[in-house]
Amino acid sequence: MRWPGAQVFAAVAGVLSPAAGAAAELGDAEAGKLVFEKCKGCHQVGEGAESRIGPHLNGVFGRKAAGLEGFNYSKSLERAGNSGLEWHADTLSAYVENPRSFASGTRMSFPGLKDPQDRANVIAYLRKFSDNPRDIPEADPTAKGTDHSVDPGILAIQGDPEYGAYLSSECTTCHQIEGGDEGIPSIVFWPDEDFIIAMHAYKEKQRPHPVMQMIAGRLSNEEIAALAAYFKNPE
């Protein structure tokens, strides 16, 4: 018998694929300034910006998640940062779309920007406050990257909770069914849509974490829906 570690795989923590999706049009920074009004209650950006309820957003491009010295981040975001999450156009877009489904325990209590154009615009605006933005749409840190939203057809799949209960046994080796979250996050009582979006983000390797990318990578759309249906309200 051979130990699986003998083979080295490329799914290293920290390797995100910013170019995973088609590079969309860069947003409109002017319009983004207006969108940023929604963020201003917590975040400052620009000259003299300071961290308040949320961290300041100067230089956010290329920064490791939870990477600002001295700011008290949630465990969840710290964990994501430590496993290799960096802020780029694609990851920012995914996060801003639905913060909680992207980083389960984030303190950013914001429902999310559902309109992709709003997201593109606000990200274009933020980019102006990061060092040396290069105006090459495909290149990091300006790449627009993947759209994190999941195909509505996938979200509409009715999961079979009985199958989900069986599949969930693979999850509960690490994630406690009672919901403890020491070292490993809790996955019970999630709204099913958040669950599905999160699992697809692992499947597409947008969320960093080698174990989760591997587990989600071989789950079919139906299986992810079944798990979401089960974990929404586990028996």
Added chain:
Amino acid sequence: MTLNRRTFLGTAGAVAAGLSAPAVLAQGKPRVVVVGGGAGGATAARYIAKDSKGEIDVTLIEPSRTYYTCFFSNLYLGGFQELSGIAHSYGTLAAGYGINVIHDWATGVDPDARTVSLAGGGFLPYDKLILSPGIDFVDGAVEGWDVSAQNKMPHAYKAGSQTELLKAQIMAMPEGGTFAMVAPPNPYRCPPGPYERVSMVAHVLKARNPAAKIIVADPKPKFSKMALFQEGWANHYEGMVDWIGEDFGGGNVSVDPDAMTVTIDGEETKVDVCNVIPAMKAGRIAEMAGVTDGNWAPVNAADMSSKANPDIYVLGDASQQGDMPKSGFSANSQAKVCANAVRGALTGSKVFPAKFSNTCWSLIGTNDGVKVGATYEATPEKIAKVDGFISQTGEDADLRKATYEESIGWYAGITSDMFG
């Protein structure tokens, strides 16, 4: 989630009566007997009891009242865990899930009558028998050592008093003394286990006995997570660990437990502690049940049923299944596939396709955790690897710390998945 929902009161109390009159206890319900309350057996018993909601009569035979996990037992040696932190009881399985927990040894299996006999007398009939007895050691595997020498040269490869003894010996080492390990040949339980142990021993010695030395005699040319361990040993414990692999005679070893000497490739060394981890085989009861072929018990990948007997299933370390390493994670994963299949066979519940996975975390030094893992599927021949990953050398300290913290979360997860 409360346990009350799953409580079937009264069943546990019927255990004593069940022993003398098992057929009456069963009252026509299908009967599953599980031998061994470890990573495989406890999980299988719990899942069958939980998911069959009282339709199946589940009996778990396990001699110990307290199960000490081998996983994290190295962390106890390194001072990162208390012994009480790796101890688990069967109380919830009995009271919360209605499992008949019998603290005894299974001493034989009669596959024709479909009964298991117990050391304490009596026998238990079964419709399906699940064996998850872990490992025993191959006689004569290390010249000069047999199980009667385990109090002088402990194996500490079944956790509990052996682990405690090894720790006491490490603590009592004279200044500048020598710790020797005789590492096992493949296949054995927990491929990174011996090397995580070396790391933990080095961690303790570096703090209290920095002139001490560690020698590892290894019959293998290479080992699990080798690059990661060697990098870690160089970073944290420079010059302390001398690993002698197959190429340098590491497989040519004899020991003398009375003289406390180890002879490696003809060279005798006096040592202060000698941790002998001999070659392994399936726990003896598997052989008694007639399901072994050589040292291990071949199984069908789809449901973990024995290739020799369709009513007997073998889980975990004792099984010969294909590509999965012998780990607690693997045993737990196999148990859930098996539980689903056994329940389907006995009650007609839906049987879903087998999915297996494994991840093994190891601790190299303070906040320096690494991991390796893979997913697997059932093929007609074996459990076959699908995909995998391993930590990389040179990872930054934050990632290593996160990996260690994750292992603590995993430990809490798997032990509650086993014991409720």
